[in-house]
Amino acid sequence: MTALPPTAQDQAGFVVELEQFSGPLDLLLHLIQEDEVDITDLPIAKIADQFLAVINELRLNQAADYLEMAARLLRIKAQMLLPRRLGDDEWEDPRAELVRRLLEYQQIRELVEWLGAAAARRAEQFGRGFSPEPPTAPPAPLVIDLNDLLAAAERVIALIPEPVLHRVVPRPLDVEGATARIEALLAERAALGWGDVVGERPTIVDVLSAFIALLELAKRGALRVHQEGPFAPIQIRRESPRETR
Amino acid sequence: MSPLAKLVEAALFASARPVTVEELVTLDPQAGTAAVRAALVELRDAFATGDHGVELIEIAQGWQFLTRREYAEAIDRAQFALRPRRLSPAALETLAIIAYRQPVGRLEVDEIRGVDSGAVIEKLSERGLVEIVTRGEGLGRPLLYGTTPQFLEILGLKDLDELPRLEELSVALRPPAPAEPE
Numbered sequence: 194m195t196a197l198p199p200t201a202q203d204q205a206g207f208v209v210e211l212e213q214f215s216g217p218l219d220l221l222l223h224l225i226q227e228d229e230v231d232i233t234d235l236p237i238a239k240i241a242d243q244f245l246a247v248i249n250e251l252r253l254n255q256a257a258d259y260l261e262m263a264a265r266l267l268r269i270k271a272q273m274l275l276p277r278r279l280g281d282d283e284w285e286d287p288r289a290e291l292v293r294r295l296l297e298y299q300q301i302r303e304l305v306e307w308l309g310a311a312a313a314r315r316a317e318q319f320g321r322g323f324s325p326e327p328p329t330a331p332p333a334p335l336v337i338d339l340n341d342l343l344a345a346a347e348r349v350i351a352l353i354p355e356p357v358l359h360r361v362v363p364r365p366l367d368v369e370g371a372t373a374r375i376e377a378l379l380a381e382r383a384a385l386g387w388g389d390v391v392g393e394r395p396t397i398v399d400v401l402s403a404f405i406a407l408l409e410l411a412k413r414g415a416l417r418v419h420q421e422g423p424f425a426p427i428q429i430r431r432e433s434p435r436e437t438r
Numbered sequence: 439m440s441p442l443a444k445l446v447e448a449a450l451f452a453s454a455r456p457v458t459v460e461e462l463v464t465l466d467p468q469a470g471t472a473a474v475r476a477a478l479v480e481l482r483d484a485f486a487t488g489d490h491g492v493e494l495i496e497i498a499q500g501w502q503f504l505t506r507r508e509y510a511e512a513i514d515r516a517q518f519a520l521r522p523r524r525l526s527p528a529a530l531e532t533l534a535i536i537a538y539r540q541p542v543g544r545l546e547v548d549e550i551r552g553v554d555s556g557a558v559i560e561k562l563s564e565r566g567l568v569e570i571v572t573r574g575e576g577l578g579r580p581l582l583y584g585t586t587p588q589f590l591e592i593l594g595l596k597d598l599d600e601l602p603r604l605e606e607l608s609v610a611l612r613p614p615a616p617a618e619p620e
Contacts (some may be wrong), residue, residue: 215528216553258553297550303607304534305527308593312525315594318495318504319519322454 217262218298220247225295232295235288237273241266265291366398371406379416379431387427439484442469443477450481456500456591498590499597522592532558533567533589537601541571541582559583567592 214220224243230236244266248259272287286292337345371390378385391403407429411418419428439447449465450457462474469477478501482494485503492503505513513519525533532555535547547555562568563583571584590597 215526215531216551218552262552294550294552298552300604300607301531301534301550304538304602305530307602308530308534308537309525311593311595312522312530315592316521316524317507317510318594319510319513320454320456320502320504321451 217244217259218295219302220244220259221262222295222299222302232299233292235292237266237270237288241270366402366405368402368405368409371399371402372410375403375406375410375429376415379429383431385429387429390429440477440480442466442473443480443484446474446477447481450494450501450503453502456498456502456587458500461500495594496596497594498587500587528553528555528558529562532562533585536562536568536583537585537589537598538604540584541574542584543574543576543580543582545580547583 214223221240221244224240224247225232225235228236228239228243230240241263245263248256248263269287269291277284374392375385375390378389382389390407391399395403407416407418407427410416414432417430417432419430420426445465446462449462459471459474459478462478463469463471465474478494485492485494490506491509492505495502495504497504514521528551531551532547535550536542536559539546539550544556544559547559559568563570566586566588568583568589569586570581572582573579574582585598595601
């Protein structure tokens with residue numbers, strides 16, 4: 194078991210090096226050993242508080258694995274507080290699953306010790322032509338001249354597609370403006386043509402604004418839109434207030 | 439030394455890896471497995487009792503000449519050979535779980551370690567210490583991992599039976615769950 198020597202003392206009373214923990218179970222086991230408490234009878238409230246303090250301290254509270262364990266500890270802590278009836282044989286220790294996992298993990302840590310020692314012992318002997326792993330060699334320096342470089346650059350540039358640039362101009366639809374204009378026109382004349390509504394040389398935005406305004410007004414019953422057939426001129430007629438129902 | 443022992447010595451010298459008895463038998467079709475084993479023992483004893491800087495070791499289900507421990511320091515210092523990179527605690531944890539639970543899927547390793555072990559398994563796989571051995575039955579037919587001969591080699595083990603038995607460890611624990619659908 195790797196003993197984790199406290200490096201300094203802080204207000205919380207424990208400083209531990211983040212890198213040394215291989216996970217939340219490792220941290221938990223460390224706390225349990227430090228407190229010298231019985232793993233099968235965990236003082237869950239105390240351990241949960243310490244766990245939370247440490248992960249806050251080490252900013253591990255971002256790490257999902259640690260957060261999940263923190264949540265689990267708090268749930269067990271809450272379950273321990275629930276009243277239970279005397280002589281209730283059905284009661285299941287909410288800590289049981291965690292204790293089982295801790296014991297299992299503790300066993301793994303023992304195996305880690307054993308495996309580490311075995312590997313260290315094996316490393317004292319060398320085999321024939323032993324090469325551990327190919328070291329990651331830096332890439333060989335390029336041997337090229339200027340022509341090669343220019344040719345390569347040309348090849349790369351040739352691959353770049355002609356950039357298609359769009360200019361994006363913010364031009365929101367002005368439905369309100371169009372509505373106001375149509376209403377003003379209808380106040381003067383009972384009937385309008387599409388051309389009257391959109392004005393001279395309308396932009397696409399004018400057309401869209403006017404069209405939406407027309408539909409909206411028609412829905413409200415302020416006017417009636419009529420078209421003889423597909424693509425025929427649009428005729429707009431004022432709907433008298435009396436006629437609207 | 440017997441002619442077969444000398445032939446075996448030559449073959450082992452030529453190989454950079456542990457050589458299995460089965461492989462050695464192919465050196466001389468006339469000689470059987472028993473004869474090769476006898477030759478290996480003869481050879482090992484010769485190097486053990488004689489004045490040699492190397493010894494014959496049974497390792498990773500095979501045999502290999504290795505330098506004697508007392509020279510490790512000098513060889514290392516002079517950089518004639520490199521020691522293998524040490525394994526991180528996370529890597530050893532993962533190796534331990536895979537060694538004892540194999541064939542085992544990533545999820546089970548994650549569960550025991552309490553952390554995501556995907557990257558660690560990937561690295562161990564790259565180093566040739568674990569490999570995919572089969573696929574599981576469950577959802578998505580998960581990949582199941584096992585240890586390789588390389589794993590035995592870096593630990594100096596003959597075979598997996600040389601790993602400590604779980605009941606020998608100080609922490610009493612349920613035995614690995616029998617294969618049951620989860």
